[in-house]
Amino acid sequence: MKKGKYPHHPDITDEMWKNIDAVIEEGKGKPGSLISVLRRCQEQVGYLPSTLLDFIGKGLSISTSEVFGVATFYSFFSLTPKGRNRVKVCTGTACYVKGIKDALVRIGDKYGVKKGETTDDRRFSLEEVRCLGACGLAPVMVVNKDVHGSVGSDKVIDILEKYE
């Protein structure tokens, strides 16, 4: 596709569009290339906005609904932007019993974010997970690669405030 023909999207620069175009070009006509094209496009942008899925579908001559179907089926694809900090809160039994729900309410009140969402300023993405295997530390939250235990009550906010 020629320059100037790219759709407008605030998170996708011209440079990214060029790389995306090259990825699509490589995948064209190759059966089963959709997943690898999606993966490489997500590496470029950080997630897969609908404008991009549309563009990929057109480029590979695959219907947009099929592209959406694949992108939503695999958990490693994200259709929404991710925050700078990925917060995983454990809602497994031990953490539940020790009050993780209270921590989630506090996170929601403070940052206006719910499970599966990203804050408007993209500071945090919030996920709920089932047992992180650290039940002895319950309730547990992982921020990026840091494991935090006993995050009940206000402590959860004290911890998150350290992540910009």
Ligand code: FES
């Ligand atoms: S239940 Fe939360 S770490 Fe196991």
